[in-house]
Amino acid sequence: MKISRELIAELPKSDLHVHLGGSIRLETLIDLAKKDGVELPSYTVQGLKETVFKESYNSLEDYLKCFVYPGAVMQKKENLTRIAYELAVDNQNEGVRYLEARFAPQRYAGGEMTLPEVLEAVNNGLSRAKQEFNIREVIVSGEEPPFDYGIIACAMRFFTKGSSQYFREICSAHANSSEDRIFGLASYELAGAIVKARRKSGIPVVAIDIAGREKGYPPIHHRDAYMLAHRNFISKTVHAGEAYGPESIFQAITELGADRIGHGTSLFNTKSISDPSIPDRQRYIDDLVRFIADRRVTIEVCLSSNMQTAPELHHLEDHPFKKMMDNRLSCTICTDNRTVSNTTVTDELFKAVSVFDLSAEQLKNLVAYGFKRSFFPHSYREKRTYVKRCLDYFERVMAD
Numbered sequence: 001m002k003i004s005r006e007l008i009a010e011l012p013k014s015d016l017h018v019h020l021g022g023s024i025r026l027e028t029l030i031d032l033a034k035k036d037g038v039e040l041p042s043y044t045v046q047g048l049k050e051t052v053f054k055e056s057y058n059s060l061e062d063y064l065k066c067f068v069y070p071g072a073v074m075q076k077k078e079n080l081t082r083i084a085y086e087l088a089v090d091n092q093n094e095g096v097r098y099l100e101a102r103f104a105p106q107r108y109a110g111g112e113m114t115l116p117e118v119l120e121a122v123n124n125g126l127s128r129a130k131q132e133f134n135i136r137e138v139i140v141s142g143e144e145p146p147f148d149y150g151i152i153a154c155a156m157r158f159f160t161k162g163s164s165q166y167f168r169e170i171c172s173a174h175a176n177s178s179e180d181r182i183f184g185l186a187s188y189e190l191a192g193a194i195v196k197a198r199r200k201s202g203i204p205v206v207a208i209d210i211a212g213r214e215k216g217y218p219p220i221h222h223r224d225a226y227m228l229a230h231r232n233f234i235s236k237t238v239h240a241g242e243a244y245g246p247e248s249i250f251q252a253i254t255e256l257g258a259d260r261i262g263h264g265t266s267l268f269n270t271k272s273i274s275d276p277s278i279p280d281r282q283r284y285i286d287d288l289v290r291f292i293a294d295r296r297v298t299i300e301v302c303l304s305s306n307m308q309t310a311p312e313l314h315h316l317e318d319h320p321f322k323k324m325m326d327n328r329l330s331c332t333i334c335t336d337n338r339t340v341s342n343t344t345v346t347d348e349l350f351k352a353v354s355v356f357d358l359s360a361e362q363l364k365n366l367v368a369y370g371f372k373r374s375f376f377p378h379s380y381r382e383k384r385t386y387v388k389r390c391l392d393y394f395e396r397v398m399a400d
């Protein structure tokens with residue numbers, strides 16, 4: 001059976017790894033920049049695509065620039081609400097029924113907003129989009145599954161005083177502590193805010209994550225934060241194995257108890273192991289892969305994004321996704337950054353299907369993992385019902 005892009009667009013899908021800032025609509029970025037007096041290198045979509053949001057990036061600095069401009073317009077409540085709302089709508093328009101949007105709240109707090117207000121502002125946008133979508137006749141009648149979402153709050157592996165007003169205040173208050181200690185304190189504080197938002201305000205913050213510079217900034221600094229989340233039944237995902245070797249994935253699992261791994265691109269790469277105390281590298285990888293497979297630790301695979309940030313991957317065919325599938329790992333296809341990588345969930349799944357020649361059965365498994373391994377914010381019973389509705393609908397679309 002030939003699986004077309006059009007068919008994939010019709011299918012119910014999820015995105016479990018997508019950054020709010022990296023997925024901002026360019027029209028919105030321009031609009032908000034003009035309103036708030038933020039300087040951009042261009043004020044047209046085409047101009048921004050030529051100067052910032054390019055097809056490919058020559059360096060990491062080039063790539064990271066894409067996050068600076070959205071960050072500058074995300075310092076106000078109404079802006080965050082709008083960006084979150086539009087992210088949900090863009091997803092709904094291409095058949096995404098379950099979304100886990102992630103962002104680093106501390107990058108937007110300290111100025112106009114407190115940490116809880118940042119979470120609330122984003123939630124307001126997502127919640128509005130959900131309500132508007134779910135009153136549609138096809139949803140109310142039960143013909144199609146409804147839209148739902150969770151929020152993932154990212155702590156930063158690295159930041160400086162200049163990263164945000166909030167980070168400036170943390171750095172100043174702990175001027176005599178080591179950098180590593182301050183990173184850990186900041187993520188611990190974030191974990192506390194997540195727990196409060198979930199428990200007291202009912203905001204569906206479903207998980208903690210760590211993002212940012214991977215090499216040289218190990219997960220161990222964030223252990224207390226992850227344990228606080230764990231003790232409060234908040235789920236755990238970790239950006240790992242994107243810019244550092246398999247040890248990073250190992251640490252995410254053994255030190256932070258990760259339920260899911262963001263990227264995991266270096267998982268099979270024996271050459272990128274740098275710890276000299278590991279004598280048998282192949283054995284180390286084999287054990288790690290077995291553990292991940294057996295525990296169903298899910299890998300959030302972001303194909304286009306990985307091609308932009310991993311210079312060693314010259315062709316998509318070289319992406320370890322094939323090996324992940326061959327080893328029967330639990331994988332889900334995600335976008336990472338819709339605008340920065342100029343992509344959609346439909347595009348990413350279509351890429352996976354066409355480049356790795358996936359069967360309809362394999363596609364269904366990938367989509368099913370997205371729903372099943374989500375950090376769905378309601379009861380287990382409700383999750384089971386919801387997943388079943390999504391997969392039944394998947395079957396119906398395929399049959400049509």
Ligand SMILES: [Zn+2]
Nearest residue numbers: 019239262336
């Ligand atoms: Zn990411």
